[in-house]
Amino acid sequence: MIEIKNLRKSYNGHAALKGISFAIQKGEFYGLLGPNGAGKTTTISIMSSILKPDSGEVIIDGMNIDTHPGQAKQLIGVVPQEIALYGDLTASENLHFWGGLYGVSSSELKKRSEEVLHLFGLYDRRNDNVKTYSGGMKRRINIAAALLHQPKILFMDEPTVGIDPQSRNLIFEVIEKLHKEGMTIVYTTHYMEEAERFCDRIGIIDNGQIIAEGTLKELKSNSALKEVVVVTYDHADESKLKELSAQWPDSNLSENKISFYAADVQSALSGIISGSGQMGADISNIEIQRTNLETIFLSLTGKQLRD
Amino acid sequence: MIRLALKDLKLFLKDRRSMLMTFAIPIALISLFAFAFGGVGKGNEETKISMQISDLDNTTLSKDAVNIFTTLKNVDAKVVPIESAQDAIKKGKESNVLVIHKGFADSLADGGELPLELQYDEAKEIEVGLLQQSLIPKVATIPFSLGNPKAMMASRFEKMTENSSPELKENIQHQSDNLFETLSKGIAENSTTQDPSSAFFGNEVKMTKLVAAKKDNGLGLIQAVAGTAVMMLLFSVVGIGMSLLEEKQEGTLKRLLYAPMNPLKILFGKMISANIISIIQLIVMFLFAALVFGLEINNHITGLLITIIATAFACSAFGVFLASFAKTRQQVQGLSTLIILVMSAIGGSMIPIFFMPSLMQKAAVLSVNYWSIQGFFDILWRNLSIFSTTFLSRILVLVLIGVILNTLAVFMFRRNILKMS
The missing domain is CATH 3.40.1710.10 (abc type-2 transporter like domain)
Structure with a gap:
């Protein structure tokens, strides 16, 4: 559905994209993760045809976006990170305006507006000016405005930043529904749990390059990271804890805590507990640190996702 | 307390717009009026x-x-x-x-x-x-x-x-x-x-x-209405033009660019809305003057409308050009205040141009205000036909100003606004 081929883009001599390539299948939910300044926005901007690359190409549904920008844009809905709406217009007026730009007829727009207003739980507030909405409600309309022309592809740039849990859950439900209906979605986020929950595949971008790509399982297995069991002991004899730590091939003792590293934490856990019992060390707390996207990201980029 | 005062002074010195409003604009206006009324710049040569x-x-x-x-x-x-x-x-x-x-x-x-x-x-x-x-x-x-x-x-x-x-x-x-x-x-x-x-x-x-003064319209009334209407129109079109930068700031411009249309349509849309609002504003001004102050417009409707449309075209082009030229709202505010006040002063919005020295009367042709106000005088005072070359030449100049500024706005929009979005 989407093919990105060797995209390069520089700003004032600084290379923002250094020849990135990836492909997204029809109906796939693709997460594009990267720290600030990694090149996500530049990639999305080129994919949306509002920015021209220095070289490389973007193919949307078989069309080169550079030579067929109008037709390609018609297939795409974009949910920008900022609330890009007219606050002095009502939700209905906003939806009619944004939908109208994609050539949706008036009668169709009326029908579609009502559908998305119901979908996002804002039908009762449709005649209120958007500026009177809460942050979460604005986010919902911000997404709704990208769906009126029923795009085949949806680009969502941090669509849940700074919203209340209720709105977040509602947005999640809508996103899952759209995905189930077969929409191809490209999603950027800082929230790892969102990426883990939704994404079929994830591309990690840093310094203008895709440094890792695959399903969450593939990313985990490809990483050299081990999971960790951190055990805290009560009134334990220090020599006993040293002995216990030494028995484990990869562990680390710090005061009354031992961190046990294992490729499969599930199978390691029973050995750790029984070993502690045999040493007479009383366990007060067990914390399991599993390998997740956050740790993979950190190990790959050396940065927190929010850096 | 002194620390607080020093902090405010430091912030003031860093705020270019405040500096412009505090020093540059008053200095520009003082210079202008000194030239107009104070005999500055005449040297030994009397104005003839x-x-x-x-x-x-x-x-x-x-x-x-x-x-x-x-x-x-x-x-x-x-x-x-x-x-x-x-x-x-x-x-x-x-x-x-x-x-x-x-x-x-x-x-x-x-x-x-x-x-x-x-x-x-x-x-x-x-x-x-x-x-x-x-x-x-x-x-x-x-x-x-x-x-x-x-x-x-x-x-x-x-x-x-x-x-x-x-x-x-x-x-x-x-x-x-x-x-x-x-x-x-x-x-x-x-x-x-x-x-x-x-x-x-x-x-x-x-x-x-x-x-001679006709019984229907007083010279002062035409001067007051035309002069003020054009000056205030310039201020309001700058506001309309500035909405372009607001759209950029608030992200709606970027969202507009995602839509399947030529980006220049965004600018053309602004131009059309600025023209419509300008025409309505001028019509309301003249209707108000007719209803409240008795300005006679019934016998001059066609000429008045032509002048209003040409003025609206030139002024709205000025507003859109300024917005596409500047990079921030602050820049537009500072620049527009300076340019509009200077144009209004030399163009006859603030004071009739015959009060001014000949040099400034010659400079008046550089302002939109001059051509517009003279167009209104042609119709409402001199009672010229809409086909007279004098009247048509003023309309032509206003249209040319509009065309040139709109063309420059397109160029600047591509260069400044689209790149910044």
């Missing part, structure tokens, strides 16, 4: 009032008189055929013409009343008043310079005393001779003194309003 002279008598004496008038201090006199001179006044290009009618030489010879007429545009009454101050004393010297003043005075006393007794006539004639000697002596000894003879001769210049 333009005077056309049409010699219909075309005699040696009338030509001598023309030569005398061309030596008038502070007056830039030129001889022009009467038709051209009147046409220039009607088109607002000149304020007056001094007509030397046929019989001028004969009147000088026989002591009759001099057939001189100053035809003028009432819209420029102040300028003509200043001209009169120089002209009347000079006219008073004409009989002394070119004619037979003694005979002229005698002739006039004869008329005054035709029903009197012979003794009284003789007595007056005697006094007349004494008076003539005194006047001649006075003129010869001190040519710069206000000429006492003007009490006798200068007032015979007939004053005729070639372009």
Whole structure:
């Protein structure tokens, strides 16, 4: 559905994209993760045809976006990170305006507006000016405005930043529904749990390059990271804890805590507990640190996702 | 407390807009008004009032008189055929013409009343008043310079005393001779003194309003409405243009660019809305002036609408251009305030341009205000036809200003706004 081929883009001599390539299948939910300044926005901007690359190409549904920008844009809905709406217009007026730009007829727009207003739980507030909405409600309309022309592809740039849990859950439900209906979605986020929950595949971008790509399982297995069991002991004899730590091939003792590293934490856990019992060390707390996207990201980029 | 004050001063010095509003704009306006009213920049050269002279008598004496008038201090006199001179006044290009009618030489010879007429545009009454101050004393010297003043005075006393007794006539004639000697002596000894003879001769210049105030519209009212409407329109179109930068700031511009349309349509949309709002604003201003102050517009609807549309086109182009030229809202606010105040001052929105020195009158053509206000004067004051070349030329200039600024706005929009989004 989407093919990105060797995209390069520089700003004032600084290379923002250094020849990135990836492909997204029809109906796939693709997460594009990267720290600030990694090149996500530049990639999305080129994919949306509002920015021209220095070289490389973007193919949307078989069309080169550079030579067929109008037709390609018609297939795409974009949910920008900022609330890009007219606050002095009502939700209905906003939806009619944004939908109208994609050539949706008036009668169709009326029908579609009502559908998305119901979908996002804002039908009762449709005649209120958007500026009177809460942050979460604005986010919902911000997404709704990208769906009126029923795009085949949806680009969502941090669509849940700074919203209340209720709105977040509602947005999640809508996103899952759209995905189930077969929409191809490209999603950027800082929230790892969102990426883990939704994404079929994830591309990690840093310094203008895709440094890792695959399903969450593939990313985990490809990483050299081990999971960790951190055990805290009560009134334990220090020599006993040293002995216990030494028995484990990869562990680390710090005061009354031992961190046990294992490729499969599930199978390691029973050995750790029984070993502690045999040493007479009383366990007060067990914390399991599993390998997740956050740790993979950190190990790959050396940065927190929010850096 | 001092720390707080220092902090505020530091912030003030870093705020370019505040600096502009506090120093640059007042300095610019002070300079402008100093040029306009304070005589700054004139050096030793006096500002001259333009005077056309049409010699219909075309005699040696009338030509001598023309030569005398061309030596008038502070007056830039030129001889022009009467038709051209009147046409220039009607088109607002000149304020007056001094007509030397046929019989001028004969009147000088026989002591009759001099057939001189100053035809003028009432819209420029102040300028003509200043001209009169120089002209009347000079006219008073004409009989002394070119004619037979003694005979002229005698002739006039004869008329005054035709029903009197012979003794009284003789007595007056005697006094007349004494008076003539005194006047001649006075003129010869001190040519710069206000000429006492003007009490006798200068007032015979007939004053005729070639372009007179119509009963329906007052000059001041047109000036007030047109001048203020254009200035305020410029301020409001800048606001409309600035919405482009607001859209950029709030992300809606970027969202518009995601849509399947030519990005320039965004700018064209702004231009159309700015034009519509401008036209409505001007119509409301003139309707208000008609309803509340009695400005007569019923007989000038077509011309008024043409001028309104051309003005709206030029002014809205100015607003959109400024917004596409500047990179931030602060830049637009600072620049627009400066440019609009300067254009309004030199273009006649704040003060009628005939108050200004000739240099500034020439500079007035650089402002939108000038062409627009003159267009309104053509229709509402000079009562020119919408097909007259004078009126059409002003409309053409306004349209050209609009076309040029809109073209530049397209260029700047591509260069500044699209790249920044």
